[in-house]
Amino acid sequence: xxxLAKRVIRQLAGDKRTIAMIxxxxxxxxxxxxxxxxxxxxxxxxxxxxxxxxxxxxSALEKQDISLVYIADSQIDAELYLKNNKNVDAVFARTGSGxxxxxxxxxxxxxxKSGAAMKAIQNAVSSMNSLMQMRANFVIGDPDESxxxxxxxVFFGIIAFFLIFIISGMALVRERSSGTLERMLMAPIxxxxxxxxxxxxxxxxxxxxxIVLVIFNIYVLxxxxxxxxxxxxxxxxxLAVAAVAFGELISIFANxxxxxxxxxxxxxxxxxxxxxxxxxxxIPYHLGNLCYIxxxxxxxxxxxxxxxxxxxxxxxxxxxxxxLTFILVLSGLxxxxxxxYRKL
Numbered sequence: 255x256x257x258l259a260k261r262v263i264r265q266l267a268g269d270k271r272t273i274a275m276i277x278x279x280x281x282x283x284x285x286x287x288x289x290x291x292x293x294x295x296x297x298x299x300x301x302x303x304x305x306x307x308x309x310x311x312x313s314a315l316e317k318q319d320i321s322l323v324y325i326a327d328s329q330i331d332a333e334l335y336l337k338n339n340k341n342v343d344a345v346f347a348r349t350g351s352g353x354x355x356x357x358x359x360x361x362x363x364x365x366x367k368s369g370a371a372m373k374a375i376q377n378a379v380s381s382m383n384s385l386m387q388m389r390a391n392f393v394i395g396d397p398d399e400s401x402x403x404x405x406x407x408v409f410f411g412i413i414a415f416f417l418i419f420i421i422s423g424m425a426l427v428r429e430r431s432s433g434t435l436e437r438m439l440m441a442p443i444x445x446x447x448x449x450x451x452x453x454x455x456x457x458x459x460x461x462x463x464x465i466v467l468v469i470f471n472i473y474v475l476x477x478x479x480x481x482x483x484x485x486x487x488x489x490x491x492x493l494a495v496a497a498v499a500f501g502e503l504i505s506i507f508a509n510x511x512x513x514x515x516x517x518x519x520x521x522x523x524x525x526x527x528x529x530x531x532x533x534x535x536x537i538p539y540h541l542g543n544l545c546y547i548x549x550x551x552x553x554x555x556x557x558x559x560x561x562x563x564x565x566x567x568x569x570x571x572x573x574x575x576x577x578l579t580f581i582l583v584l585s586g587l588x589x590x591x592x593x594x595y596r597k598l
Contacts, residue, residue, distance in 0.1 A: 296366070296367065296370055296535070296536045297319055297320060297321060298320050298321070298343040298344065298367060298368075298370040298371035298374060299320065299321040299322075299323060299341055299342050299343050299344075299371075300315070300320050300321070300322055300323070300342070300343065300344050300345075300346050300371050300374065300375065301322075301323040301324075301325050301335065301339075301342050301344070301345045301346070302315070302322060302323070302324060302325065302345075302346050302347065303324075303325050303327075303328055303330070303347050304324050304325065304326050304328075305328070306328065306347050306348050307346070307347070307348055308348075311378060311379065314377075314378035314379075314381045315346075315374070315375070315378045317378070317381075318374040318377060318378055319374070320371070320374045323342060325345075330345075332345040332347065332358075332360035332391075333360060333391075333393045336360065336361070336362045336393050337362075337393060340362070343361065343362070343367050343368055343370070343371040344359055344360065344361045344368060344371035344372070344375070345359070345360040345361075346358075346359050346375055347360075349389075356387040356388065356389065357375075357379065357387070357388040357389070358388070358389050358390075358391065359371075359372060359375055359388060359389070359390045359391070360390075360391045360392075360393070361390065361391070361392055361393070362392070362393045362394060363392055363393065363394040363562075364392055364404065365532075365533045365536075366532070366533060366536055367533045367535065367536055368392075370536075372390065375388075376388075394562045394563065405530075405531070406471065406477045406561065407530065407554055407557040407558045407561045407562060408529050408530045408531055408554050410467065410468070410471070410486070410490060410554070410557050410561075411490075411493060411529055411530075411550050411553040411554035411557055412526055412529055412550065412554075413467065414460075414463065414464060414467065414490045414493050414494045414497070414553065415493055415494065415496070415497040415522075415525070415549065415550050415553065416497070416522055417463065418456065418459070418460050418463065418494045418497040418498055418501065419497040419498075419500055419501040419504075419522065420501070420514070420515075420518075421456065421459070421501070422452070422456045422497065422498045422501035422502060422505070423501030423502070423504050423505040423508070423514040424501075424505070424511040424514050425456070426452060426501070426502055426505040426506075427505045427508055427509070427510060427511050427513075427514055428511065445589045445592045446589055448592065449502065449585055449588045449589050449592070450585075452498070452502060453495065453498050453499060453502070453585065456498045456501075457491075457494070457495050457498060460491060460494030460495055460497070460498060461491055461494075463490075463494060464487050464490035464491045464494055465487055467490065468483060468486050468487050468490065469483075477561075478561075479560065479561045480560070480561060480562060480563060480564030481559070481560035481561060481563070481564045481565060481566060482560065482566065485560045485566065485567065485570060486557055486560050486561065488574070489553055489556045489557050489560070489570065489573070489574065489577075490553070490557070492553070492574060492577040492578065492581070493549060493550070493552075493553035493577060495581055496549040496553075496577050496580045496581050496584065497549070499580070499581050499584035499585050499588060500521075500549065500580075500584055501514075502584075502588045503584055503587055503588050503591060504517050504521060506588065506591045506592060507591075524544075524548075525548045525549070525550040525551070526550065528542075528544060528545040528548050528550065528551050529550045529551060529554040530551075530554045530555065530558060549577060549580045552573045552576040552577050552580075553573070553577060555573055556570040556573035556574065556577075559573070
């Protein structure tokens, strides 16, 4: 027993990649989590109607750590205003008159951005010892909805990317370690054909996965979509193909299936944090800009446009173009990496 334990210890101690995954990866992930989910230094922007709120309440709001925007139009549609002004987190107004009056807070969606705006408003109202009722409305989603309904688009993107990445990455490593890939390349076949063949082969399963996942969640589990289901399937298909190309690239630098799994903490987990779980504007040190180099961000953002906002192709084409660019770039890197690192 002790001799076996010594052998395992020596084996692990000699594997620098494993040591890094055991020691460095957890510190990296927890540092990232602390930055993304810690106390945010975010200054919310709240719009109020001029002359609508009591002057004492406006003064109390001005004392909060917020940015106030004054709206002259008393007949403004708060939801439409938030859709057209994404830099504003909430519209705060008084409704009714006399004893039946109250306050209404309209926010774009439930997030820590809207939470910061809500907290500032509540602090201002409580400082006046006001007993008026407050009602909260959201442009996107419903506070009474389950997390699955409100965040379903995120789960779509993560599942579509992660599962295909694992399958394609491990399969290509297995092909190479078993000698199948080497024997195939003894025939007159180019590296471009190898990468294209694997991408198309696993891409077929990506199509099946996208169709099954969307149909099952919408028509069986009852997940609602404001837009066309066909657009969601298209986005998930491109996201899955990008995952195939990404998995192929990672597999080139891995000698075993276990090493593919070892790379997940630094290749996949960080992308999950930028998939829409956290508003990018609240991430400190401008780390939110890292989303632009992550395929999952574009997939989830496009699915959100369709599922939550009901937009069509005219709204999602920039995200589709970004995913196509990722696919082409990753495929090109795969072709180059095969020659440089495996000399195939």
